Amino acid sequence: MLTFGTITLLAIAAFFAGLVDAIAGGGGLITVPALLAAGLPPQIALATNKGQSSFGAVSSFVSFWTRNGIDRRRVPISFVFGMLGSLAGARVLLLVKPEPLKPIVLVLLLVAAGIVLLPRKPPPAVPPEPKTHLMIALVPMAFGFGFYDGFFGPGVGSMLIVGFVMLFGDTLTRASGNAKVVNLASNLAALGLFAIKGAVLWRVALPMAAANATGAFVGARLAVKRGDRLVKTMVLVVVCVLVVKMAYDLVRS
Template structure:
């Protein structure tokens, strides 16, 4: 399917991808920027999802590598979360492709609003509220379950998954927010990779849009991961709050204006 994307639209999409990569690396939620941008640009709903995965996989990879170089990624945990997320994302993306576009578009709007509201008003976890780290075997099992469930969500929908992963790793496994951000990127990269592969095989990735956005997403994610490593938990909390409040306001405006 040929979709007309002007040079100006492509430039604006790249700017959206740059911002998304920056905030997603720090606190998750980048998909809440890029998916609405792609839909607004006029892409059919399945193609918007496919193209979003085609560009976001590069951002999640850049952030994961930067966190790994800083020594924040739990490599033992990643051995179970990565394949679990791959499997979940394939299931979720396969289900998405079965949903008719006329059903999917209003569903996407409802999900975007619900996710944005949740992220905006959830209580930020404090260091003192985090549980003690789990024994290794139990942490592996819980981590695999988190990756499977949220990987499935990411394959089917996606926006907000990075923040959900941060919340899960922090509240359930006792990770600091900076370390939870790093472990979230392993899961996020796996789910993006699996989803992108399936969407590409089905021909719903618009590569002439996805690749320029990917370059912008990669740059933003690298900078965002660097800031997260330097700024730690306080920066993560501030960016999450600022981004999601702005998104709630934007989505509310879209709904009111139809």
């Protein structure tokens, strides 16, 4: 049984996780260790984390949407295939362990950091219409990252941002907004699966969800207001922390 004080500390952690996640992804780096430190079994901790982070995903999505930070032409493809990918990934997770993915993810994160550091030409004032072949390419991208998030997850927000920069030439701020569509779909799909199995500890997830949504609200507005410099800095920080943590876990195991 978790005390009121412990749940309060978890809610504070969720606020900062929502703020970070809205800008650059990686909020799970804060909440998952916090839930495990509170004494929850790993399966319950992961399921409860999805329960609280989904509300933050909704909040950051709405914030970017209302401030025109999302390309609405891509939303149907990103959402549908992000959700399908997450459901497939979560199902596969029930059959195999995700540990073999860790070295591959380390390499992908380092590549993502390098891409973020590369100088880029300023985008045109009026974004061009997405070309047909790019919209088609969005299908495997949304499905693939959705699958990865449902199956494993670390770094998916940062890699989504880089994916939109590379595929569509988005600014980092625009890419952060577009990434929230896939992230929202993936979170909702995984949450539905966990909820059906009764694995979400709602008395912990709901207070954390309120705090996470508040943090995401603040983070999304900071991202839109401060622009690419803030997003770039946060993505690099999150990627570096992820690389160090995953490398440590690999060496320790």
